[in-house]
Amino acid sequence: MKKHRYILFFAIFAWCITVTAQEDANQGIRWSSSHGLEYEMKAGLGIGGTSPLPLPREIRSIDNYSPGLNFSIEGNALKWFDSSKHWGIKVGLRLENKSMNTRAKVKNYGMEIFNDNGGQLSGLWTGGVKTKVHNSYVSLPVSFAYRQNRRWDFSLGVYFSYLLSGDFSGDVYEGHLRTPDETGSRVDFQGSNRATYDFSSDLRRFQWGWQAGAEWKAFRHLNVFGDLTWGMNNIFKGDFKTVTFNLYPIYLNCGFAYTF
Amino acid sequence: MRQNYLSVCLLLLLVLSSCIREESANVEAAIDACTGSNIQLGEVKSDHSVILYVQKGTNLAKLNVHFQLAEGATIQPQQKLAQDSVNTYDFSHSRVFNVMAEDGKHVAQYTVSAIQTELPSEFHFETLVSSLSIPYDEFYEFNPARNEFMKWCSGNQGFKLTAMAKSRTDYPTMQDDKGLSGKCVKLVTRDTGSFGKMVNMYLAAGNLFTGSFDLTNALTNAVKATKFGFPFLRIPLRLRGYYKYRAGDIFTQKGKEVAGLRDKCDIYAMFYHADSNEDMLDGTNATTSPKIILLARMKPQDIVESDNWTVFDLPFEAVNNTTIDKSELAAGHYKLGIVFSSSVDGGNFNGAVGSTLYIDEVQLVCKE
Numbered sequence: 001m002k003k004h005r006y007i008l009f010f011a012i013f014a015w016c017i018t019v020t021a022q023e024d025a026n027q028g029i030r031w032s033s034s035h036g037l038e039y040e041m042k043a044g045l046g047i048g049g050t051s052p053l054p055l056p057r058e059i060r061s062i063d064n065y066s067p068g069l070n071f072s073i074e075g076n077a078l079k080w081f082d083s084s085k086h087w088g089i090k091v092g093l094r095l096e097n098k099s100m101n102t103r104a105k106v107k108n109y110g111m112e113i114f115n116d117n118g119g120q121l122s123g124l125w126t127g128g129v130k131t132k133v134h135n136s137y138v139s140l141p142v143s144f145a146y147r148q149n150r151r152w153d154f155s156l157g158v159y160f161s162y163l164l165s166g167d168f169s170g171d172v173y174e175g176h177l178r179t180p181d182e183t184g185s186r187v188d189f190q191g192s193n194r195a196t197y198d199f200s201s202d203l204r205r206f207q208w209g210w211q212a213g214a215e216w217k218a219f220r221h222l223n224v225f226g227d228l229t230w231g232m233n234n235i236f237k238g239d240f241k242t243v244t245f246n247l248y249p250i251y252l253n254c255g256f257a258y259t260f
Numbered sequence: 261m262r263q264n265y266l267s268v269c270l271l272l273l274l275v276l277s278s279c280i281r282e283e284s285a286n287v288e289a290a291i292d293a294c295t296g297s298n299i300q301l302g303e304v305k306s307d308h309s310v311i312l313y314v315q316k317g318t319n320l321a322k323l324n325v326h327f328q329l330a331e332g333a334t335i336q337p338q339q340k341l342a343q344d345s346v347n348t349y350d351f352s353h354s355r356v357f358n359v360m361a362e363d364g365k366h367v368a369q370y371t372v373s374a375i376q377t378e379l380p381s382e383f384h385f386e387t388l389v390s391s392l393s394i395p396y397d398e399f400y401e402f403n404p405a406r407n408e409f410m411k412w413c414s415g416n417q418g419f420k421l422t423a424m425a426k427s428r429t430d431y432p433t434m435q436d437d438k439g440l441s442g443k444c445v446k447l448v449t450r451d452t453g454s455f456g457k458m459v460n461m462y463l464a465a466g467n468l469f470t471g472s473f474d475l476t477n478a479l480t481n482a483v484k485a486t487k488f489g490f491p492f493l494r495i496p497l498r499l500r501g502y503y504k505y506r507a508g509d510i511f512t513q514k515g516k517e518v519a520g521l522r523d524k525c526d527i528y529a530m531f532y533h534a535d536s537n538e539d540m541l542d543g544t545n546a547t548t549s550p551k552i553i554l555l556a557r558m559k560p561q562d563i564v565e566s567d568n569w570t571v572f573d574l575p576f577e578a579v580n581n582t583t584i585d586k587s588e589l590a591a592g593h594y595k596l597g598i599v600f601s602s603s604v605d606g607g608n609f610n611g612a613v614g615s616t617l618y619i620d621e622v623q624l625v626c627k628e
Contacts, residue, residue, distance in 0.1 A: 054279055054281065055279045055280060055281060056281070057281050057282070057283065057284040059280065060280065060283060061280060062280070107283065107284075107286070108284075108286065108287050108288070124287065124288065126288075178288050178290065178330070182287045182288050182289055182290075182361065182366045183288075183289045183290050183308070183359075183366060183367075183368035184290065184306070185290065185292075185304065185306050186290065186292045186330070
């Protein structure tokens, strides 16, 4: 629900820009252009994953991976430094989803599952793990832009994200939990026996990372773009110790951009 | 478009999979279970203590123990004693064992002790061994006030090999809620399916007995797989209890239908002299061995088919004209086996699929 409110807010914001732009189309854009400013609206779909780098030894195989439906919309402004419009700086505001589903086989993987009576059981899991990551962020990308020719634009910079809503959960199956530690007792899960886990509340609010992008001018106002975002800090809070390795979101976002 | 999407997913999966690193040694260091030929139950507690329940009369100085450990882990007694050999340890006193994980870094220390218990004289069929790794019911009787403990045995683990059971109630031996008092045991003669036919074992009678089941014999010589008897230090007089029986409709002999024959259940107990701790009667000689001194058995003509609970009260009768030696009795050289079966000739795979025997509130009356 919360997420929908943000999207609605952003849609209205975008609509305002568009309307304002249309009203003063000629005048406004001409003024902006003469001051080396450009505006752009982007909408895209992302594919990628939230993954440890490199894969830790705990992960023995990845049996299934499917990306979620990762929508993103972004509005940005570009300021050229030079009159020939080769170098500039781009600042934007982006709403995005970073989601994926995986099934993997793990060995001695830090885990905290819910048991039947709602209590939690922590320890080391060996067996199958299904993971669902579904995070929504509002992000502020800041990057240097380089226009190679009238068709191609490239950018390189950083982004800062704030987690609007986060879901990192799943279940474990076909294996055993050694609880509370490596010398503890064994709890088996076989057949249809499953246990769930939910680390959503341990997700970090602030994220940052690198991003690199390319844009190709297809028509006068319409560009095709691709942006690669690479998270640089663990998606979990520093005091969260259950998952013993860091996870970084790495996503490629592709879509269309409208330039005013 | 969809194909492209799928190929991108596959490519990513491939890229990720190629990054799978070499497997590291297991870090788990733990005892998961304890079994042994004379161990009724090995209880592994979360405080790293293990209690082995054995029958009184069992030789503790040479107790066969098989520790089921976390994968790759190894176990060593902290102090090796003279009587110790492979999988056999001297449990005259409690011992400390060290379990080392496969990685050689994690070590867990366990205190293992053996407790000698007596066979109970009352059986209520209320408690089951709780373990997720066993897909069928296993009964045990525990009376801590009188230091009595016993785990019942059944052919369920043999039936598991047929892969016919989808749930615990598909097995021949299970617990049932409608007991005379509380819960009871329900024994059903089951079809063993195509796998059973392949090995000429056409059906599996539901059975429950005191003793052990030798899985290695289960497929080659099933009658020899059921081993009866635990050391018993008293002289039994009567075996009493309640039963309900209904025979299945179609009687088969070696898988072929025989018209006019009706299945019968079997309830019996034998008291015999064992040559050693390991000596046990099995399905081939449980009622005929010359070692038997006392035998209590339900006569076929006395069996009542009914949906109501019926009393059975079977006297132990002397056979083979042997006398009981008091010092041998005190030393645990006599064993007692109690057997319930839903088909009397089930050991030879003759009976009727569906024959159902319920048993509850069994009492063993002994000479004081």
